Each structure stands twice: as C-alpha cells, then as structure tokens.
Amino acid sequence: MTVSNFMRPGKVLAACALAATLLLSAGCAVTPRLEPPQLSVVGVEIVRGDLFEQRFKARMRVQNPNDRSIAVRGVSYTLQIGGEELGRGLSGSSFTVPASGEAEFDMLVTANLAGTVMRLLERARSDGLPDSLSYRLRGEVKLAEGLVRTIPFDEKGSVRLR
Secondary structure: OOHHHHOOHHHHHHHHHHHHHHHHHHHHHHOOOOOOOEEEEEEEEEEEEOOOOEEEEEEEEEEOOOOOOEEEEEEEEEEEEOOEEEEEEEEOOOEEEOOOOEEEEEEEEEEOHHHHHHHHHHHHHHHOOOOEEEEEEEEEEEEOOOOOOEEEEEEEEEEEOO
C-alpha cells in the first residue's frame, strides 16, 4: 500500500472517527458517574421582605456521597410546597465538598410566602385540609471542573400537618 492510497480523505476521516470513538469510550470508562449530593437547611435569616416578596439567607449543608471531592462553582434550586412554588435559591460562591464528606455554604432565597399560602388555602377550602403537604426541592450543583459540569438533584417528601 502506498502512502497516497492510505491518505485518501475517506480513509483519513474513518481513521479519525475510529480514534475519537476509542478516546471517548476510554474517557467514559474512567469517568465514574457522580451521585447527586444531599442538601439540607442548617439555618435561615430574613434579609428583607414585604407582603409579596421575601429574601432570605439560608445556610445550607451539602453532603457528598461520592468517593472523590467535588469542586462546586454554585448551586441553584426551586422549592415547591403542595405543588406550588414557594421560592428559588442561588449560591454563587465556590467551595469544595470532600469525598464522602460535607460542607456548608450560604444561599440567597427569594420567596413569595403570601402568594403560596393563599393558593394552598384556596385548595384546602375546596378539597379539605390535608393531613400532610408534599415538598419538592430540585435544582443543580454546578461544578468547577471535570467533563460533567452539572449534577442535578430532585428531593421529594412530605410534611405532616396534624
């Protein structure tokens, strides 16, 4: 085989595609899947607010179930109570969560408590007072490095009222 026959554009393209596939396959094999972190609220402080919008500073704890540390660039989330959006949070601060460890950070939360409570009360009038309210906390952890740049999370549960 001569060099000119080997370097035909179709063969070069096929060789590049094969090399890219092998590299991506190797990369996927060594990059472990990251498990979503668990978030919990440590404390809440009112920053300012009125009837229609409240701003809080929430101290959050993030637990890393993975066997490697996670360099976090930020966290964003939405909190729903009883199917109604209660608030949104955002943290722009960077921090590192150690492998199988935890870290705390501050997050700004914007909420509309009055609007959410009014919608829940209207539903309670028509459906009756529920025994519990469901909640859903979902969002994503934005990573500072690595091939995977976000880890989504979606926590669900309920709070007993009676």
